[in-house]
Amino acid sequence: MRWNLFAFVFPLASFLCLGAAHRGDDLVYGYKCHNAKCRKVELNEDNFAKAISMPVCRLFCGSSIGTLWPKPTGEVRVEMLMRQIDVSSIKFNVAGKGHKDKLWGQVENRWLNLIDTQIPSRKTLRRGGYSLSININIEQTEVSPRLTLETDESYRLNIISDFNGLVNTNITANNFFGARHGLETLAQLIVYDDIRREVQVVANATISDAPVYKWRGLLLDTSRNYYSVQSLKRTLDGMALVKLNTFHFHITDSHSFPLQVSNRPELHKLGAYTSRKVYTHEDITDLVDYGRMRGIRVMPEFDAPAHVGEGWQHKNMTACFNAQPWKDFCVEPPCGQLDPTVSGLYDVLEDIYSDMFKLFKPDVFHMGGDEVSVNCWNSSEQIRQWMLDQDWGLNTSDFMRLWGHFQTKALQRVDRVSNASTTPIILWTSHLTEEPFIDEYLDPERYFIQIWTTGVDPQIKQILKRGFKIIVSNYDALYFDCGGAGWVTNGNNWCSPYIGWQKVYENNLDTMAGDYKDHVLGAEAAIWSEQIDEHTLDNRFWPRASALAERLWSNPTLTWKEAESRLLLHRERLVENGLGAEAMQPQWCLQNENECPIDAYDEQV
DSSP, X not given: OOOOGGGGTSXXXXXXXXXXXXXXXXXXXXXXXXXXXXXXXXXOTTTGGGOBOHHHHHHHSSSSOTTOSSOOSSOEEEOSOEEEEEEEEXXXXXXSTTTTSHHHHHHHHHHHHHHHTTOSXXXXXXXXXXXXXXXXXXXXXXXXXXXXXXXXXXXXXXXXXXXXXXXXXXXXXSSHHHHHHHHHHHHHTEEEETTTTEEEEESSEEEEEOOSOSEEEEEEEOSSSOOOHHHHHHHHHHHHHTTOOEEEEEOOOSSOOOBOXXXXXXXXXXXXXXXXXXXXXXXXXXXXXXXXXXXXXXXXEEEESBSOBTBOTTSSOXXXXXXXXXXXXXXXXXXXXXXXXXXXXXXXXXXXXXXXXXXXXXXXXXXXXXXXXXXXXXXXXXXXXXXXXXXXXXXXXXXHHHHHHHHHHHHHHHHHHHTOSOOOEEEEOSGGXXXXXXXXXXXXXXXXEEEOSOTTOTHHHHHHTTTOEEEEOOHHHHBTTOSSBOSSSSSBOTTOSOOOHHHHHTOOHHHHHGGGGGGEEEEEEEEOTTSOOTTTHHHHHTTHHHHHHHHHHHOOSSOHHHHHHHHHHHHHHHHHTTOOOOOOSOHHHHHSTTOSSHHHHHHHO
């Protein structure tokens, strides 16, 4: 990161465009930059004219731009000068073909709303200021842009103020997604100054930025508890604010089947909790479009052959459905696994896959493969007899062979509906990804492996050295449902304790990968919904998901201590934009930067 050195020569207040002060009777505090920290000062007649609001102070005070989250990865040059802008005269200019399409119209409206959420009252907002012109220059101008693993999400942002009352902003990117990220950064360089009651923007700046990791995601399980489309959109809103780009939609499980499937309506009619708790095709299309406008792929998962049950009752295609005692057949009730020996099963799977590919148009598809139980299959006389008829045995390796048989036939159906045999497939770590089965049944040219075990699991290196690319969701840092009461026993739930944002922030993927860093696509934080629903969703994801976002976008070398004050300020932005983000500290700590952490205090004394 490179700063404009000239800006350090003079006091910050000398560079601020102060304008006419609007002193309110209730305004008591301003801020000053002292020893690279923003300190609260009581306002009086002598210091009011030069007083700085907290967001302006946090923009410039310290070694990084305090309002930016995640941190940019390239060149950063920012002059310590603010310009008041006239929010009624903001204009967008999108160069190239298709600049008037519906997608860009939605992007512009959302961006203007980001600015508007900062303003407490339009009635007291000081009028006037510079006009803001936002010029978008995109090399590729697709009408319906699609995020893939090859998408270049980089951008370059330039802000230039002239002497004719114009702030000219240029965002240059290879495609829509990079340009959208540039707009997100621009929004974070615009603040509401509550001392002057005006909206201000950094007068001159240059930022070059690109993510370190391609895959930056959140997983949400919508089977164990249902989430309204509105709550899912709210999650996508939060993801857009921090440049996360993948929403992993774990739609179905053994508990419920809330997805409408055109040729198999009995699945959701029998499997959904109620007729109102179903994701229709219209819902999915709406959600996918909503995500794309925010730079997010919505990727479906159909977990199989385990984790199925409700909705499959009358098909005679499952084993151990709702078997008791459940702990003998699965990890949690209700149990259920598909029966790979039923030939008609694969026609049903094809119908499910077909709808998923039509609705989501995924560039990567998740086939699950999590927590298959040999005991479950072994409890079925039909499965046992089929295996013996194939001249197989009934030991563990034979049941793994059955699993490999299922995966091969299911993948054939995926390829049929996708009209290709090149769509990357994701599977969870499991017994199938262990030696020797991974070599027998999985091809590193076709499969990505999602890691859910601990970050120090030796299996990770064994997978990487075989050439598999991985997505990291190690439960000891990225399972956000951890910490709480047990629900199938007393005490706390299985992966307790609660994971703090600090651990999320310092969950270093490079350390896990060792010599195979190039094979790490990125990571996802996960919420499994046994004890969470839409009423508690926001404070489980946020602001911890923001900590993950900076890890994946910037791959910071500094510790959480250096990030804390910025995250406190960013949390306020999440709340401003309608997310019920969990409080991190008393608000006093936000207003008294770096005076709360014990280590920071020890360093000062």
